[in-house]
Amino acid sequence: MDQDSERARFVDAHWAKLVQRVQMVMPIADELQSSGMLEWEPYCKIRAADTNQEKMRELYEVLHSGGDEVKSAFYSSLEKHEPSLFRDLGSTGHHTHSEKTHSSEISPVIHKYMKRICSEYQYVTEYNSLPGEHVLLSERFTQPLILRKHRDRKEREEEICSSGERLQQVLSSRSSGDSVHLSSLFDPDDHGNSPSSVILQGNSGNGKSFTVQKIMMDWASGDFYKGRFDIVFHLKCKEINRIPGEKSLVEILSCSCSLSSHEISQILQQSPEKVLVVIDGFDELKLTQDINDMSAHTDLLQKAPPVDTLCALLRGRILPESFLLVSSRSTATDTLSNLLKGPQRFSEIVGFSEKGVEEYFQKFFQNEELFREAYTYVKANETLITACSIPVVCWIICTTIQERFKYGAGATSGLETTTSIYVDFVCTLLEHHCQGLSQSVPTLLRSLGQLAERGMQEQQVLLDEKSVNETISDPAGNPFLCKFLFKRRIYQETMFSFMHLSFQEFFTALYYVLLDEEESLGKLTRFFDDIFTKPAVVQFAFGLLNKDVRFTLKKHGLFIRPKTQADLKEWILKKIKSQNQGCSLFSETVLVLHCLYELHEEDFVKEAMGSWKKIDPRGKLLRKRNIEYGKLLRRTDCCALLYCSQCCQSIEEISNLYLSSEDLSMILPELHKFKEARLTIRGPSDSDLGELIYALARGQTLSSQCVRVSIYRSLVLSINKEPSSFCIEIGRHPHPDLLSFSLTFPHSETINIDWTRLFQIIIHQRDSDALLSFLYSFSNLKKMVMSVRCLTEMWSVWTLKLTQNCPSLTELTVNAGFLLEDGIRILQSSNTRPSCAMTFNGFVCNAQSICSQKAKILLNYQGFSIKSL
């Protein structure tokens, strides 16, 4: 029997006892989840169960369906978390890696080392952790997307410029959907050859250190590299820089772990081919001299400056048989590669895939509802979801949203602006990912801005080495830049870029708002009015004016002059003015909304919205050319519109707004603020329409309101307030004969009406009798105007019944195309209640079906009269 089956039999045989006695169910479940053995849904069920026994029962379902492999993983976790229970039950006899190493001479030492690593590396201290606070690595770590491929110039450009869904497609095309798993970094290639050293490249904040911590943890837990590496050491370059004097490799290793020099030297000498040294942050290593001039000693115990000793290890002079995993930012990869022993393998942490982002959010919130709310909000914002591929951005976003939840607010209330997240990202890298900057923060950021602007003007995202060297004093030490080597004919070419186009846009905006007096206004407005301007730059510029954002920038010595703020605000008011004149594009209207949203300054937004006479995303220009017709607002645009509406008491008019049903529900609470609204809703349900009317009815603030809603272009709903008048125009499709009708009644009546039912009848049932019975239920219907194709006998009877059964009805007008003989005959022999009058307009048709005479029929309590017109 193999090991997995034997362990599975053990779990089955002892299940009853395990259910009773296992206390550490959650740590075990966490571990199974992070190793991919336990899906998120059953994991949540286990977490939600009240007692350990119930949790174990939930877990049983998973073990049962997962088979021997999952049971075997459970066995390993059990061994780790419940050692005494495990001993009581007696193990399978198959020994784990840590047990196996017990038997050799050095094993107790390594065993102790592994335990120490497990207890130390299982936790992470976050940037905002208070003293003594930490979270479990397993509650955060998410497998990033790791590619082994160098991409060419075109491919890189594509990655930098794409966002949202497109970026995901581009990345999966690079990896054919497969990411390299951490456990297979050293796996043999197609020719059966394994590398001696692996380069793990990644941008700042992409998770190199985090990944190294995970590798250490998994090795020490016996999950990775079982039997392949007896020992794994972890060296951090920034710590090596700080080690004083001269040190041998053994001494350097002992500085960074719990083993003594003696123990290390014994281990290294015994089986050097089973040693892996993980070296984190090569870019941070302070190389004081040319790598070729360093003394390349070969002795484990020979002392030299620590950096020289490390370089000797990297070159394979010391411990040539050992394996190396070295992480570095792209800015230092070429130097590393020149130094590193072969055969080398290149791998790159690209960041999180969309699935990775989702998984990260799930782990972070540990609550399905909060996770859904946060993830849905971020996913709707293309810029944010794209930035989330950088793991540290995920952390920033989740942390800020979680704080909102803590204070009882939803993810969308008082939202974070996109700019504020970008500013937090820049500050995080400056505070935690920069070692000894060679220049001041303002100088660094200004020079980045200048470089970014230059790229924007030349429409370049790949920036040549010369321009970079002209603007940036130490590109290699700059955490915001990436460096690429491309093949060009028989040469190599070096190019730089920002992490993503959106960062280039952000730095351009930062550069503009920081410009001094003379340059500022002209450059800003010239750039903003340029038709090729990227809207993102303009939005970021407004986001940078936000009070809290300015406060953060000020802490880093960056000041935005009041004049710049005033100029930008004036610019947006001018934009609104031109929108009022009806010459706007869809994209311009949306840009204004986003600028106001990013600014997030309630008083100004109120002022701006107050001056906006007509928000019309389909402007005059386009009506002619019919471009962008029917363009839907994206969810993120709706968020901006929602925020802008929240800031005001009332707004004049919104027109040509194309919404999905979900977007409608989002802006419904604010819709009553629009005095006039013309919306087209795609695919609303009957209850959506019901909700729409209730929401409008709730708005008591306005004296008059008109909302026109087109649904599938066949149902138009207009609503006026006090006395409330609801006009429903029905297109050809939903009803064969009834074209429209409008109902007038006191506003207070609106909430008593079952609107959902009314829409069901009109849209789906299309039954005139059902409509009639429904109208009877209106206790306060005052007026009704309806349009029919022909006044038939049926419609005459129908209208008479309505006047008889609705005692409050005083006026009924029927506009018919044609007044047929049969219909008129019924009216001639009828009359109405004393306080009710009926009017029928249309062309009278005679027995020969000639309909040439236009007439008006009046019917009241005195009887019938007809007047030719």
Ligand SMILES: Nc1ncnc2c1ncn2[C@@H]1O[C@H](COP(=O)(O)OP(=O)(O)OP(=O)(O)O)[C@@H](O)[C@H]1O
């Ligand atoms: N795989 C991951 N899973 C979950 N969170 C991650 C992951 N990778 C990174 N993070 C988050 O991003 C932060 C930054 O990651 P890390 O410090 O590892 O970046 P780095 O690549 O080493 O950056 P630098 O090059 O600047 O040193 C982490 O503190 C963590 O919050």
